[in-house]
Amino acid sequence: xxxxxxxxxxxxxxxxxxxxxxxxxxxxxxxxxxxxxxxxxxxxxxxxxxxxxxxxxxxxxxxxxxxxxxxxxxxxxxxxxxxxxxxxxxxxxxxxxxxxxxxxxxxxxxxxxxxxxxxxxxxxxxxxxxxxxxxxxxxxxxxxxxxxxxxxxxxxxxxxxxxxxxxxxxxxxxxxxxxxxxxxxxxxxxxxxxxxxxxxxxxxxxxxxxxxxxxxxxxxxxxxxxxxxxxxxxxxxxxxxxxxxxxxxxxxxxxxxxxxxxxxxxxxxxxxxxxxxxxxxxxxxxxxxxxxxxxxxxxxxxxxxxxxxxxxxxxxxxxxxxxxxxxxxxxxxxxxxxxxxxxxxxxxxxxxxxxxxxxxxxxxxxxxxxxxxxxx
Amino acid sequence: xxxxxxxxxxxxxxxxxxxxxxxxxxxxxxxxxxxxxxxxxxxxxxxxxxxxxxxxxxxxxxxxxxxxxxxxxxxxxxxxxxxxxxxxxxxxxxxxxxxxxxxxxxxxxxxxxxxxxxxxxxxxxxxxxxxxxxxxxxxxxxxxxxxxxxxxxxxxxxxxxxxxxxxxxxxxxxxxxxxxxxxxxxxxxxx
Numbered sequence: 001x002x003x004x005x006x007x008x009x010x011x012x013x014x015x016x017x018x019x020x021x022x023x024x025x026x027x028x029x030x031x032x033x034x035x036x037x038x039x040x041x042x043x044x045x046x047x048x049x050x051x052x053x054x055x056x057x058x059x060x061x062x063x064x065x066x067x068x069x070x071x072x073x074x075x076x077x078x079x080x081x082x083x084x085x086x087x088x089x090x091x092x093x094x095x096x097x098x099x100x101x102x103x104x105x106x107x108x109x110x111x112x113x114x115x116x117x118x119x120x121x122x123x124x125x126x127x128x129x130x131x132x133x134x135x136x137x138x139x140x141x142x143x144x145x146x147x148x149x150x151x152x153x154x155x156x157x158x159x160x161x162x163x164x165x166x167x168x169x170x171x172x173x174x175x176x177x178x179x180x181x182x183x184x185x186x187x188x189x190x191x192x193x194x195x196x197x198x199x200x201x202x203x204x205x206x207x208x209x210x211x212x213x214x215x216x217x218x219x220x221x222x223x224x225x226x227x228x229x230x231x232x233x234x235x236x237x238x239x240x241x242x243x244x245x246x247x248x249x250x251x252x253x254x255x256x257x258x259x260x261x262x263x264x265x266x267x268x269x270x271x272x273x274x275x276x277x278x279x280x281x282x283x284x285x286x287x288x289x290x291x292x293x294x295x296x297x298x299x300x301x302x303x304x305x306x307x308x309x310x311x312x313x314x315x316x317x318x319x320x321x322x323x324x325x326x327x328x329x330x331x332x333x334x335x336x337x338x339x340x341x342x343x344x345x346x347x348x349x350x351x352x353x354x355x356x357x358x359x360x361x362x363x364x365x366x367x368x369x370x371x372x373x374x375x376x
Numbered sequence: 377x378x379x380x381x382x383x384x385x386x387x388x389x390x391x392x393x394x395x396x397x398x399x400x401x402x403x404x405x406x407x408x409x410x411x412x413x414x415x416x417x418x419x420x421x422x423x424x425x426x427x428x429x430x431x432x433x434x435x436x437x438x439x440x441x442x443x444x445x446x447x448x449x450x451x452x453x454x455x456x457x458x459x460x461x462x463x464x465x466x467x468x469x470x471x472x473x474x475x476x477x478x479x480x481x482x483x484x485x486x487x488x489x490x491x492x493x494x495x496x497x498x499x500x501x502x503x504x505x506x507x508x509x510x511x512x513x514x515x516x517x518x519x520x521x522x523x524x525x526x527x528x529x530x531x532x533x534x535x536x537x538x539x540x541x542x543x544x545x546x547x548x549x550x551x552x553x554x555x556x557x558x559x560x561x562x563x564x565x566x567x
Contacts, residue, residue, distance in 0.1 A: 136403060139532045142410055143525045161528045164521050357517060364417045364521045 001362060003028055004088035004109075007039035008100035010057035010068040011047070016281060017094050017118050020147075020168050024092075025050050027169075027355045038082050038101055040070035054078045054101045062099065069100040079104040090114060090362045096141065097134065097159070106137050112365040114143040114358075117163060120150035120278035120300065142365035145358070148279040150300045164361070167304075168281045169354035172346050175288035178260035186267040190222035191329050194266030194291065196259065196282060197273070199231035199250070205272030205296065206236060208318050212272075213244045215322035220329060223247065228254045228262055263289035268328055268335065271295040274316050280304045284349045287342030292335040294324055309345035310338060400539070401547045407533045411554045414526035415472065418557065421518040422479060426453040428512035429486060437498055437505040442489040449485035453478045476559040483560045486512070490564045516563035527556040 007021040021037055028035035029050065037050050040057035047053065055075045057068035079101060083091075088111065093102040096115040106113065144163035146152035155163045186192040193213070197204035206227065213225050225244065227236070230253040237245045254262055263269060269291040271283055275298065283304045286293050293310035295301040302312060311328060313320040328335055347353075429450035433443040456475045490498075490509070498509050537548050 139403070139407060139410075139536075142413070142529075143521065144528060161531050162524055163528075164524045356514075360514065360518050361521050364421075364518050364525060365413070367413050367416070 001359075001366075002034045002087060002089045003036070003362065004083065004086045004091045004105075005035060005037045006091070006093045006102045006105045007037060008067075008069060008095050008098040008102045009040070010070075011037075011039045011041040011051060011053075012045060012057070013068060016168070016279075020116075020118070021094055022048075023169060023171065023351060024355060024358065027351050031355070036082070036086050036088075038079065038105065040068065040101060052078075052082050054082065054104075057100075067098070067100075069098065071099055071104070075101065076104050076108075080108050083109055090366050092116070092358075092362070093141075094118065096138070103134070103137075106140060109140075112143075112362075112367075113141050114145065114361055114365060115141045116145040116147065116166075117151050117155050117159075118147050118278060120148065120154050120276070143361045145361060148300050149303055151278045154278075166354060166357045166361070167349050168279050168284075169351035170281060170284045170288055170346065170349050172288040172350040174256075175260045175263065175285055175346075176290065176343065178257070178264040178289055180265040181258075181261045182265075184226055184262055184265035186224070187222075189220075190224060191220070191267040192224050192226050192265070193325065193329075194262060194269045194286075195225065195227045195229070195272070196254075196262065196269070196286075197229045197271075199227060199229050199233070199236040201231070203274050203276045204229070205274045205316075207239065208272040208274065208296075208316055208321060209270055210240045210244050210248070211318035212321035212325060213247065214241055215319065216325050216329075217243055217247055219326055223329065224249060226262070226266060227251065228259070259285070260289055263291045266291055268325065269293050270321070270325065271301065272321060273298060273301070277301065281349075283310065284346050287339075288346035288349075290339050290343055292328060292338040293342055294321075294328060296321075304345075304349075306345050306348075308338075309341045397541065397545055397547070400536075400541055400545075404533070404536055404542060404547055407529060407536060408551055408554075410529040411526065411533055414522055414529050415557075418472075418519060418522035418526055421515045421522055422453065422475070424515035425512060425519055426450045426482060428508050428515055429482065430454070431508045432490075432498075432505060432512060435505040435508060437501070437503075438489060438494070442494075445485050446489050449478075449482045453482045472555070472557045476557065479561070480559040483562055486516075486564060487562060492565070495564050513563055513565065516561070520561050520563065523557055523559075523561055527558075530554045530556045 005021050005025055007018055009015050009017050011018055025035040025037045035050060036052065038052050038054050040055055041047055041053040042056055043053050055070040055078060057070045059066050060069050083105065090112045091105060091109045093106055093113060093115045095118055096102045096106050144155065145166050146155055146163040147168050149165060152163050152165050184192055195206060195209055199206050216223050225248040227248055228251040233250045240248065263286045269286040273296055277298050277300045280301045283293055283295055283301060287309060295305060295310055295312050296315040297312040298315060305312065311324055313324045429446050433447035433450060456478050498505050533554055536542060542548060
């Protein structure tokens with residue numbers, strides 16, 4: 001099957017949507033399908049062979065944060081050429097409401113279209129302004145996918161209608177097979193607690209965790225907080241109390257391989273995110289790597305954790321977080337059981353399962369007579 | 377204003393109206409085609425689901441009582457067909473023909489007979505029955521998708537057909553108003 005994937009965000013910067021599109025394209029190619037990706041990227045950057053750039057991305061303020069998007073007549077011409085060259089059986093757009101390549105492709109393509117909605121934080125004011133403009137082209141979408149129940153509710157509320165839920169995929173084997181890094185592993189009496197995410201983005205919740213660490217260190221002075229993720233380290237350190245800052249180690253942004261080793265090594269992975277999470281792929285990655293997971297009780301997180309595959313605490317309550325951390329660090333058996341349940345749960349989100357569901361959607365929206373080649 | 381200007385204005389207006397009417401008709405036509413496509417995908421996968429259920433019932437891996445229940449529900453579903461008239465007629469093939477009850481019954485029977493324990497047992501044997509079970513689950517998943525997409529297409533058609541321009545100029549012709557399809561389509565092992 002010839003599949004065209006369109007990502008509205010620049011491939012030059014890391015992001016959940018970009019990783020999803022990249023992994024899906026590679027999985028499809030590995031399983032006998034011809035997958036092409038169209039996304040903004042620097043033309044002189046080292047691009048994977050399946051990726052076509054639709055132009056350099058420009059930082060624009062959209063939907064409450066700065067996104068790197070691309071638009072304009074030159075981009076539109078590149079989108080049209082890519083569609084003509086690709087001769088796709090199905091076009092799979094990501095974030096079709098984002099004013100970038102996806103909208104342009106939706107406008108130009110004549111054939112079966114699948115769209116995936118990733119976000120759970122659409123702003124209704126922006127939506128109602130753009131809506132009359134976009135509605136006729138949204139009608140061209142034959143199959144709508146939401147990556148989580150939260151994203152689906154956003155579709156229902158802001159766009160109307162419905163969508164099927166297919167979660168984001170994770171390469172479980174890659175995370176499960178990671179080798180631990182001794183520097184990030186805890187020792188008896190000095191366990192390590194892992195945090196992963198932008199350290200200067202309040203919604204990622206580092207402040208909640210560092211407030212909780214104060215209590216934890218009072219009872220367990222040897223505990224260490226290992227913080228991975230991009231952002232201003234000095235600012236984050238200054239925001240912590242001196243005793244917490246002294247017990248913390250900042251690793252900066254990690255490569256994919258190091259992220260897997262990090263999650264494999266820490267004694268407890270904590271996701272203190274305070275909101276804005278549509279799915280929580282990082283929880284799945286942590287579970288796949290065999291880390292016991294403790295997450296804030298956001299609906300999206302609770303859904304990923306399922307029944308007993310991870311522990312949770314009341315969102316933004318650092319006292320509750322501290323007592324949960326201590327309860328888990330005090331009890332090795334409990335952590336082992338959580339990690340085991342997490343490994344099982346993570347398999348539900350493996351790419352093999354997720355991608356087969358996405359293929360089933362392609363199958364559903366492509367009339368058999370029009371399909372150019374058979375697939376398994 | 378000169379007469380010629382009036383004429384040009386009138387012609388431009390008439391052209392504008394004509395363009396809008398043909399655009400609206402094309403938009404509606406595309407939506408009707410989408411409903412029909414989704415319904416035929418739904419139909420094809422329901423047939424596949426029922427066939428796999430029947431195969432599984434006859435494969436000998438189920439106890440005789442479960443097998444009999446499943447075979448009965450599956451053949452009831454296979455006996456019903458969507459009320460297609462002509463395959464190339466966009467105005468037809470937009471109704472589900474009251475199959476909701478038999479399909480809900482099949483879903484319920486699948487749930488009652490293919491419990492998580494039974495599913496795990498069949499899957500671990502890795503025989504032909506395991507493949508049939510996989511086909512059943514794959515078809516069931518596609519049924520969920522097709523039904524969801526169909527009902528979305530129906531909502532789009534109904535909204536556009538409510539527009540004044542479509543009603544006044546009868547752009548929908550004699551096409552019946554499509555109805556959403558609602559039945560229990562759960563699949564064994566739903567997340």
